[in-house]
Amino acid sequence: MNPSDAIKLAREKTGMTQLELAVKCGVAEKTIRNWESGNSKLNTAKLNKISDALSYPSWGHLLRDIEGGKPSNEDRKRIPILSQIPASWENDSITSETYHDVTVDHLPPLPGIEDLCAFGLIITDDSMMPRYQEGEIVVCSPSEWQSKGFEDGRRYAMRFSKLAGGSTTIKRVHRVNDEHIDLIPENDRHPTRRVKNSDIITAAVVVGRYVKE
Numbered sequence: 001m002n003p004s005d006a007i008k009l010a011r012e013k014t015g016m017t018q019l020e021l022a023v024k025c026g027v028a029e030k031t032i033r034n035w036e037s038g039n040s041k042l043n044t045a046k047l048n049k050i051s052d053a054l055s056y057p058s059w060g061h062l063l064r065d066i067e068g069g070k071p072s073n074e075d076r077k078r079i080p081i082l083s084q085i086p087a088s089w090e091n092d093s094i095t096s097e098t099y100h101d102v103t104v105d106h107l108p109p110l111p112g113i114e115d116l117c118a119f120g121l122i123i124t125d126d127s128m129m130p131r132y133q134e135g136e137i138v139v140c141s142p143s144e145w146q147s148k149g150f151e152d153g154r155r156y157a158m159r160f161s162k163l164a165g166g167s168t169t170i171k172r173v174h175r176v177n178d179e180h181i182d183l184i185p186e187n188d189r190h191p192t193r194r195v196k197n198s199d200i201i202t203a204a205v206v207v208g209r210y211v212k213e
Contacts, residue, residue: 006063132170136210140207152175154205157169164200
């Protein structure tokens with residue numbers, strides 16, 4: 001199901017008008033009409049904002065509710081591609097992109113990943129080489145980060161607060177203390193960066209990847 005249809009169905013299911021949803025999202029009513037008609041691009045930040053306004057924990061939860069019924073074991077583990085992510089991502093990209101010359105918004109299940117909220121992110125430049133190549137898709141688990149927090153040596157996709165720059169990145173983490181972590185880049189072109197845990201508003205553990213053929 002495309003995002004525009006899902007938003008409209010979810011809004012109607014909650015009994016909310018376009019104006020009411022607009023107020024909750026902090027946008028004009030015309031913006032909601034454009035989202036529901038497919039006339040405006042929807043990025044990850046917008047999808048998360050809409051999901052929250054409609055009282056869903058995440059965009060994945062909204063989709064599963066709207067698609068209805070209990071999904072099969074195969075369907076429930078399909079991994080949505082939420083966005084692209086360069087090494088330092090200042091702005092959200094579109095909801096899905098091309099992969100192996102076909103337009104996709106989901107990937108098949110990846111063995112060993114049970115998180116129903118897992119999502120994929122497409123690497124769009126070479127700044128994370130040699131660990132990640134341009135065109136690869138990294139699979140991230142938000143639930144694991146929510147339950148365990150940051151763990152030494154693991155890689156995370158993380159979004160910073162607006163006060164901390166509002167960017168999103170993938171980095172390996174070293175815990176300094178209870179308040180700070182070091183973000184370790186994948187190559188020598190970028191320095192290690194020390195940040196406060198409180199600067200990070202959301203994160204997800206990198207748990208796998210798909211390699212572009």
